[in-house]
Amino acid sequence: MRVTITARHCDVAPELRARARVLVERLARVARRPVDAQVLFSADHGRAVVEVRLHAARGRVHVGRADAPDHQSGLDRAVARVRRQLDKVPTRRRRVSLRGTP
Secondary structure (H helix, E strand, O other), X not given: OEEEEEEEOOOOOHHHHHHHHHHHHHHHXXXXXXXXXXXXXXXXXXXXXXXXXXXXXXXXXXXXXXXXXXXXXHHHHHHHHHHXXXXXXXXXXXXXXXXXOO
């Protein structure tokens, strides 16, 4: 899975970029067939804004956006929102075949 991390109008520390990559990879384990993910760090009127987009199978896009005093807490909130969306996706049930049973 490809992870893209972008910073607009702000500087992001390498440690925060590494943490973002780790959190998105954890989300990818929960999603069904993830394709790619984007993490966008930006500054808007003194507030840190973080947006996490996770593209999954069949065109599903899970988006979490959070405003916070700093990028660290914004990242945690955005990842939590995407995680909540992934938890709501119904799991696929397999049909049990009764053929061949006595």
